[in-house]
Amino acid sequence: MVTASGLSKVFSDRKRGQVVALEEVSFEAQPGEVFGILGVNGAGKTTLLRVLGTILSPSAGDATVAGYNIRTQPQEVRQHIGYLTGSTALYGRLTAREILHYFGALYGLSREHLSRRIDELVETLRMHDFIDGRCDRLSTGQKQRVSIARSILHNPPVMFLDEPTAGLDMVTSRTIMQFIDDSRRKGHTILFSTHIMSEAERLCDRIAVIHRGRVVAIGTLDELRTRTGERALELVFLSLIGEKEDAV
Numbered sequence: 001m002v003t004a005s006g007l008s009k010v011f012s013d014r015k016r017g018q019v020v021a022l023e024e025v026s027f028e029a030q031p032g033e034v035f036g037i038l039g040v041n042g043a044g045k046t047t048l049l050r051v052l053g054t055i056l057s058p059s060a061g062d063a064t065v066a067g068y069n070i071r072t073q074p075q076e077v078r079q080h081i082g083y084l085t086g087s088t089a090l091y092g093r094l095t096a097r098e099i100l101h102y103f104g105a106l107y108g109l110s111r112e113h114l115s116r117r118i119d120e121l122v123e124t125l126r127m128h129d130f131i132d133g134r135c136d137r138l139s140t141g142q143k144q145r146v147s148i149a150r151s152i153l154h155n156p157p158v159m160f161l162d163e164p165t166a167g168l169d170m171v172t173s174r175t176i177m178q179f180i181d182d183s184r185r186k187g188h189t190i191l192f193s194t195h196i197m198s199e200a201e202r203l204c205d206r207i208a209v210i211h212r213g214r215v216v217a218i219g220t221l222d223e224l225r226t227r228t229g230e231r232a233l234e235l236v237f238l239s240l241i242g243e244k245e246d247a248v
Helices: 045-052 074-079 096-106 111-124 140-151 170-185 197-203 221-228 233-240
Strands: 002-013 017-029 034-038 060-065 081-084 158-162 189-194 206-211 214-219
Touching (some): 002 045, 017 045, 017 189, 017 206, 017 214, 034 197, 045 158, 045 189, 074 081, 096 111, 096 140, 111 140, 140 170, 170 197, 189 197, 197 233, 206 221, 206 233, 221 233
Parallel strands (some): 034 189, 034 206, 081 158, 158 189
Antiparallel strands (some): 002 060, 206 214
16 A cells, blocks of 8 residues: 655755645555556656655655555565656667566565566566567567566556556557556555546556645545536546646
8 A cells, every 4th residue: 555645745946946746645555455646747757656666755745555664665665666757768679578577576576476477477468479688679669568577577456557558559559558457356455647648547446646846635536526517537637736727
C-alpha cells in the first residue's frame, strides 16, 4: 500500500524564485489497485513519483510505501518498488538478456531464481524476438519492454509507472496495459501516471487528478462523472481543472 499525507515539494529557481511543484498531496493506494495520477505535462505527476520513490526529499509532509517511511527508511522503500520513467536507461552494447542478468545480480537474486524470472518476463512482455538483441539496435517499444522488465525483476509489491506508453505504437502499448492488468490481479499496488485519457479510463480503479501541484479530485471514474456531470473522461478532467470553457 502507498499512503501520502500532506506531501509538498518546493524548488528554488534563480529566475522564478520559489517554485511549488507539489502542495499538500494526500491519498492512499491499496494492494491490487491501479491508482491513476492524471494531469497535463508539468502538473506535478513525475515530481510526486520521485518523492515517493525517495529520489527527491519532500519539503513537507510524509508518506509510506509498502509499509516503509520515505524519510526514515529510504533504502527499504527502494527495495520494495519497481520504478519506470521515461529516462530509465539501458546499456546499448549489452543484449536485453544481459541487461536483465546484470540488474538481477544487483537485486541479489540467485542465478537459478533470476533465470526463471527472466523467462517469465520474456513470456509476459512478449520479448522472445529480441531478448538476445543488443539494446542499441532495439526499437523504442522493445527498449521500453526491457526497461519494464529491468524495473520489476525483483517482483516488487509496489510499482511506479510514469507514462509507460509515451511514444509507443498501439501493439506495444496494448502489451504493457495487459501487463498492468496482470499485475493488478496478482495483488500489486500500481501508481500509473498518464495524460492519456483512454489509458486512464481503461486501466485505473481510481484516479487522482493533479493540477498545478495539487490534487483537485480523487475517485472512481463514475464518482468523478457524478461530481462533474460529464460522461467523457476528457470533459470530466477539463471540468475538474477549470479548463472546460476554454476547451469548448
